[in-house]
Each structure stands twice: as C-alpha cells, then as structure tokens.
Amino acid sequence: MNKSFHAFVTEAGGFDDILFGEKDYRNYIDKARHLCPGKGGAQALFEYFRRIQYKNDGFFNLMEFDEDDRLKSVFWADACSRGAYKYFVDVVTFDITYLTNKYGMPFAPFILLVTRIAKVPEKFGSHGQYKCGLKNKLLSCVYDSLTIEEFENSWKSLKDTFSLYENAWLQSLYAEREFWVPIYLKNSFWVGMSTTQCSESMNAFFDGYVHARTNFKEFVDQFNNALKTKIKNKNQVDFNSVNFTIHCISHLAIEKKFQDVYTNAKFKEVQQDIMGMIYCHCRFEKMDEVIATYVVDDQVKAEDFIKEVT
Known part of the structure; x- marks a missing residue:
C-alpha cells in the first residue's frame, strides 16, 4: 500500500497536490476489503451463516449488496432471539453504515444528562460562587423540577442570581434541554434504563470479544460466544433466584x-x-x-x- 500511495503522489505531482493522506488511503483500502466479498469478508460471513442454518432450522439471515456488489447491510437472528422477539416484540439490528463507536458497532447519538452534569465542575469550577449556591441551584433546577414551567422559572432564576446570561456553554445546554432534562423526557419510554445504561450495557456485552479491526465473520462468531455467555450467566441468576x-x-x-x-x-x-x-x-x-x-x-x-x- 505504501508503494501504491506514492504512485498517486508521483502522478499528482507531489504531496501538496494530493487531496488525501496515506492514512486516509489505508483506511479506505481496509474498509473496501471488509465490504467486498472475499476471504475473511462477506463471502466468509455467507458461508458461516449457511453452516449455522444447516445446524439450526430456526436461524435466519439476510445480506444486502449494493450496485457495486459491496456488502450494504446484514441481518441475522437465531432461534432464541426470534423466540424473544415473539414474546417481547423487540429486536436489535446492526447496519454497517453506522460503524462508529470504539468497536465499530452502531449506537444512537444520545445526548446524555449524565455527560452534561459531569461537565459542570469543569465549566463552573472556577466560578466564585460555584460551591456557594451555584452548583446546588443548578442540580435542583435539573432534578427537582416537577413541571416544564417550574424548570423554566428555575433556570431563569439561576441565570439571574449568578449573572450567567453570557455563558455560551449554559446557553448550548438550554438549547438542547428537550434531549437531556428529565422533566422533558418523563413521557418517553426507556425500558427502565437511562440513556447511558443502554450504551454501557452494549459495551459490557461486547467487551473482550470484539475490537475495532474485527471483520464481519469474526464479529458474528464472537457475538454468538458473547450470547452463550450471557445465557449462561442468566441461567445462573435464575438458579440463584429460585x-x-x-x-x-x-x-x-x-x-x-x-x-x-x-x-x-x-x-x-x-x-x-x-x-x-x-x-x-x-x-x-x-x-x-x-x-x-x-x-x-x-x-x-x-x-x-x-x-x-x-
């Protein structure tokens, strides 16, 4: 790849005349190898699915390719997951368009209350009244407001009391209040989980099984291993409960x-x-x-x- 990249540089007339770096080039090639059918990629994944389906009639999979014969999306579900779907009416899918987190797996772009509150010491720690009312009033405004009107009044009082009208970070928080302030989210269904727990539980599920360079076939294989461990742990918890x-x-x-x-x-x-x-x-x-x-x-x-x- 190093020689190929320098061939581009030579053809362009030098590094200053090329629109991408060697790292970009390597990332593109690496992505193409994952997406195009071939050894260790989509073809291996297809063969893997076929073997699983041969052993398990309840297994289902679907692979979608684009006009360039590159893998576009993958769906699979084993008998256990399909049974759970019938019972709970819930399903998780992985779309390779959104391989964005540390594992290269998709997560919704949560705007989290916890991350907002965690930055309060960093943003206001140097404020003269941070420990003399500002912190407690901000937390009370966020957590203790029982209506939207109460939150709005409390927020205005916070800015008035501590002269925070020119604070850009606080203004950005307020602009996104419908996404993180609890009173705005009280009618949303979170399956008993906070937004951070959704992400954390997914991270915990894959920890030790996959990493950023795991290819598709390896991912599915490791996903099954993680699922088996999850089921084993669940059975142990059920045994303890009984x-x-x-x-x-x-x-x-x-x-x-x-x-x-x-x-x-x-x-x-x-x-x-x-x-x-x-x-x-x-x-x-x-x-x-x-x-x-x-x-x-x-x-x-x-x-x-x-x-x-x-």
Whole structure:
C-alpha cells in the first residue's frame, strides 16, 4: 500500500497536490476489503451463516449488496432471539453504515444528562460562587423540577442570581434541554434504563470479544460466544433466584408479593423503592371537589448529605 500511495503522489505531482493522506488511503483500502466479498469478508460471513442454518432450522439471515456488489447491510437472528422477539416484540439490528463507536458497532447519538452534569465542575469550577449556591441551584433546577414551567422559572432564576446570561456553554445546554432534562423526557419510554445504561450495557456485552479491526465473520462468531455467555450467566441468576431468598425489609404485604414473583435482581429494585417510601411523610392538605391534594415531605440522599424535598 505504501508503494501504491506514492504512485498517486508521483502522478499528482507531489504531496501538496494530493487531496488525501496515506492514512486516509489505508483506511479506505481496509474498509473496501471488509465490504467486498472475499476471504475473511462477506463471502466468509455467507458461508458461516449457511453452516449455522444447516445446524439450526430456526436461524435466519439476510445480506444486502449494493450496485457495486459491496456488502450494504446484514441481518441475522437465531432461534432464541426470534423466540424473544415473539414474546417481547423487540429486536436489535446492526447496519454497517453506522460503524462508529470504539468497536465499530452502531449506537444512537444520545445526548446524555449524565455527560452534561459531569461537565459542570469543569465549566463552573472556577466560578466564585460555584460551591456557594451555584452548583446546588443548578442540580435542583435539573432534578427537582416537577413541571416544564417550574424548570423554566428555575433556570431563569439561576441565570439571574449568578449573572450567567453570557455563558455560551449554559446557553448550548438550554438549547438542547428537550434531549437531556428529565422533566422533558418523563413521557418517553426507556425500558427502565437511562440513556447511558443502554450504551454501557452494549459495551459490557461486547467487551473482550470484539475490537475495532474485527471483520464481519469474526464479529458474528464472537457475538454468538458473547450470547452463550450471557445465557449462561442468566441461567445462573435464575438458579440463584429460585434457591436463595432475599429477606423483606418491611411488613408491607406488597413487598412479600413481589418477593414471591420477582427474580432477586428485580426484587432488589422494589426494595429500593420501599426504602424511598419509608423516608416519605404524607399530609392531607385540601379537597377540591374530587381532587385531593397532599403535601409529601421526602428525604433524598444526595452525594454525602440528606436533602429535604417537599
């Protein structure tokens, strides 16, 4: 490839007259080798799929090629995945057009609340009032706002109090508020996961199995290995749930009910909610026709202190 690249340079009349570097050239060739049928590429993947389908009638695959006979997209599903799809009505596909993350696998471009909040110390750490109200007011604005109107008023108050109208980073945050502020996302279905967890769980699934230079055939092979490990771990967790019982932390009948029907992992989540209920105190305030209004005093653990929330 080195000689081929220098042939381009010579033909162009020198490095200054060529529109791409040697690294770009190597990346293009590497990508072409992955996409075009041949040993270690699409043809090997096709043969691999054919062998799996011969052993497993429930296996399905589909490969799509473009007009230049280059691999455009791949879909495959084993019997276990197809069964899960029938039960949960959910499916994951991999489109090779979006090989963008560290493994070369596709992830949606999440604009994450966690990444935004994590940058607060970096962006405001040098502010004179960062530890004297600014940080707490910003976090309260983001996490404690129960309506969009409340968030908007709190955000305006934040800028007024700390003279942040000229802060470009804060303005960019506000412009994207519908993508990361919890109150704007409360009606979206996240399958019980935060956006970061979706990405993290996918990374954890492939860790140790694939890397940036894994070709398609190797990826599918390693994907199956990762899936087998996942199933093995799930079976172990199921075994533990059947044979080991987590004790209840309250006398509530509903906790006992969940203890009987949930796995240990899911039951631990229930217990976290019950612990949250224990720290809540409910007071009846008024009755307006058919609407009863209550005031709830809550104690929320925030970092290393307890925050009183009404």
